Amino acid sequence: MPRNTRIHEKEVFVGLFDILGFSKLVENNELGKVADMYAAFRNDVVAEGISAINSLHKHTKTKDRVRCRAFSDSFLIYTTSSNANCFRSILGVCDFLFMAAVQHSLPIRGSITRGPLMATQGVEIGRSIVEAYKNEQKQEWIGCWISDECVSKLDIDEYLADRSLVKYEVPLKTGEVQKKLAFNWVKSVCWKTMFENRKNDFTIDQIKEAGTFGTVAASEWDIRRKLDNTRLFVKSLRVVFPAACGVESLCERVCTQEP
Secondary structure (H helix, E strand, O other): OOHHHOOOOEEEEEEEEEEOOHHHHHHHOOHHHHHHHHHHHHHHHHHHHHHHHHHOOOOOOOOOOEEEEEEOOEEEEEEOOOOHHHHHHHHHHHHHHHHHHHHOOOOEEEEEEEEEEEEEOOEEEOHHHHHHHHHHHHEOOOEEEEOHHHHOOOOHHHHHHOOOEEEEOOOEOOOOOOOEEEEOHHHHHHHHHHHHHOOOOOOOHHHHOOOOHHHOOOOOHHHHHHHHHHHHHHHHHHHOOOHHHOHHHHHHHHHHOOO
């Protein structure tokens, strides 16, 4: 295709998410059941989550504010611009991702970056995807790292104030200790559970039970580390939420569960 007929690259927010332990899930379970679980998870994220977010902006010039591509156990999510509204939209997708992950027992890990992307005819190419992939692979937990570049042109205090983001020492495989921005998925799960059950108690055993979260065993050290690091993150949010929202009891169950 001649260069002048291509769609020009555009600066956007890009998120890359992986389902952890997916290969073992396929190897150790009936394929039909895994396919059903994956289809239900994808439907909750794409058909319901992203569609709902985009429907809020159907009367704007840009029909879809967020787009998604699924490749087996990986999800590429990107916006159509890099303004504050688009950042808020991709965080909304993160809400649906982690709520669906807990509901379907599929632990996920991701990263969101901001940078150039070229998307045309079902093909997405850009340095932002590469950076998101590298950041996603560096982490050692169930969670999502938000790059500093994402908020360099935004009012970060807004997202810290409503607890959409938190500053946290994101566990990295290199052992590096440095506070970074993390998506606060615990808030997403709490709000969903409170809304559906109309009560402050929680029944999300997927988070606390290492042996059943994603149906992967916790006998391997790499899995143990990820789960332990996730428990520490949940535990750290005791001070973020009032006891009335139920996170206190959630933390107790997560942090006292034997791997």
